[in-house]
């Protein structure tokens with residue numbers, strides 16, 4: 001592999017704002033609801049980035065890693081000073097706004113700097129879940145049926161055309177934001193209350209979808225020509241799980257389950273990779289659907305596709321495509337990488353290699369998102385014209 005000057009960029013307002021750092025400082029070790037449990041706080045973001053930097057360095061690259069501290073001048077200054085062959089872009093938000101995630105690579109594009117990961121349009125499309133789903137559905141990929149409620153209440157049940165139970169999610173959030181035990185609704189009054197909570201209280205359009213009760217499977221993807229699916233990952237849920245308020249957990253990845261190791265939600269789920277007890281043909285089918293989703297949304301380098309399996313038909317449904325999943329050693333993507341036989345370091349180096357290749361070889365631009373959709377439309381029009 002060609003060696004290069006690599007700049008790893010990440011964003012945290014201040015390093016000592018890291019919640020893990022705060023827990024360590026507090027010395028908090030046990031949750032209130034079970035003092036016998038001992039919690040080992042995970043790594044801070046800075047530690048995770050340092051591990052990634054070591055992996056890149058091991059491949060012989062010259063590495064600088066930099067926290068832009070949520071400041072555009074810092075971003076511009078460091079890119080200009082280091083003038084890297086490629087940026088490893090690990091920035092997921094800017095100025096407390098997920099939407100700004102999209103504009104960070106736009107800066108690299110305008111500057112002509114190669115970078116790892118997804119381009120602005122793929123990031124923007126995936127972040128707007130309803131838009132992504134419309135494109136996936138138009139490409140005949142399976143997504144749960146759903147509607148968006150922009151303001152007011154959901155239409156009357158007769159017009160809704162959806163079967164309960166339903167799940168109500170913020171339409172443009174990420175990382176289980178706004179998702180808790182109350183997100184799954186089984187009656188009209190629960191639906192109305194939950195939609196109000198998202199639309200009125202959180203001031204965000206609500207995505208109301210049919211709730212797929214079955215197993216939750218994630219498929220990590222790596223690469224471009226062609227993209228490859230990694231072994232499947234499953235998140236398993238305790239059927240008797242309850243949250244800190246004593247509400248039954250409906251078997252979903254809630255915000256607390258993801259981010260709060262002191263919560264009951266956190267203890268009610270467990271990951272497995274590779275997935276067990278799925279026929280090889282079904283595994284291949286799920287991976288094929290994930291790769292198609294990645295292509296339809298114009299993804300490149302790496303992404304993770306979240307899915308659920310309908311328990312009756314075993315049909316996989318795409319919940320979302322994550323075009324900028326966390327690459328930290330403790331996260332799902334790393335687990336999938338290891339299950340594929342790669343070391344963590346090899347995967348990180350592979351990803352850096354994609355950007356370096358673009359920096360050195362004059363590569364044809366990646367297909368724009370939905371190019372395949374446009375091709376499909378053209379084919380349809382030609383067919384109907386005949």
Ligand SMILES: Nc1ncnc2c1ncn2[C@@H]1O[C@H](COP(=O)(O)OP(=O)(O)O)[C@@H](O)[C@H]1O
Nearest residue numbers: 144174175176177209210211212252253319320
């Ligand atoms: N239609 C659905 N059916 C079943 N579970 C869902 C559905 N939509 C979301 N979930 C649950 O909520 C979690 C978060 O939803 P997701 O769409 O992946 O958004 P994000 O991860 O960006 O917050 C999923 O991992 C899954 O557990």
Ligand SMILES: [Mg+2]
Nearest residue numbers: 175176306320
């Ligand atoms: Mg998700």
